[in-house]
Amino acid sequence: MARIVGAVATSHIPLIGKAIAMGWQNEPQWKSFFDSYAPVHEWLRSVRPDVAIVVYNDHGLNFFLDKMPTFAVGAAPEYVNDDEGWGLPVVRPFPGHQELSWHLIESLVADEFDITTCQEMQVDHGFAVPMALLWGTDARAVKTVPIVLNTVQFPLPSPARCHKLGEAIGRAVASFPDDLRVVVLGTGGLSHQLEGERAGFINKPFDLMCCDAIAHDVQPLLKYSSRDLVREAGSQGVELLAWLVMHGAMSRSMKQKHFAYHGAVSNTAAAVMLLAP
C-alpha cells in the first residue's frame, strides 16, 4: 500500500532557482534562507520518499489564459522544463510515476473531481524550484506527479474546495496497491503581488496566521473565499491554495516538525514547513 510519509510546503520564487544555479547558497544574503531547509533535507534522507506529488500553480508555461483548467493532473512519463523568461537555466526533465498518476486520476474522478488529465505537461519554476530546493541534483531519483491549480484566472477554486481535493488525493494514495513512500509538496506563496498598485505587497501577520492554521487548526482558513485570500495575501499570494491541498492530503496525525519564515525573497514572503508523523 502506498503511504503519505509527510508533507512539505515551500515558496517557489524564481530568484531562488537563480541562486541555486549560481551557487549562491553560502552568500551572506542567502545563507540563512538555504540553511532553513537543512531539517527538511535531513528528514528526506531518513524517509527516502519514492514519489513526490507536487501541488502548485502553472504560471503560463503550460496553460495560458485561453485554456485554464481549475485542477489538472499530470500523467506523463516525464515532465519537461522550458524557458519561462525569468532568466533561469532550463533543467533536465523530471521522471513521472505514470501508474500512480492514472490511479490518482481514476480515483479523483470517481470522487467527483472533474480534473483535466495531462499526458504531456511542461513544468515551470513552481515545480522545478522546489524540487531543486529539496533534492538538488538528486531530484531525478524521485518520481513525480504534478497537480496544477488555477490561481491565475478568476473564478479560482475556494480554499475549502482545494482542501477537499487534498483529502481526495490522500484517499487515492492510500488505495494504491504498491508499497510507495509518497511525499506531498505544496508550493507557492506566501503573500505577494507582482503587479498593479499593490506591487510589492507583503502581509506578514496574515502569512503567520495562515501558517499557524496549517500547522494547528486549518478550519478557520477554509471559511475564507479565494477573493479574501487575494485581498489579504496579494494577487499571487493566493498561491497559498496549494498549501491547503497539501494539508488536505496529509493525515490529521501529522505535526509541524519544522517551520521558517523569511521576510522577503525577491518580491515575496518565503517560508518552508515540514509536517510529518
Ligand code: DHB
Ligand atoms: C515571484 C514569486 C512567485 O511565486 C512567482 O511565481 C514569480 C515571481 C517573485 O517574488 O519574484
Ligand code: FE
Ligand atoms: Fe508563483
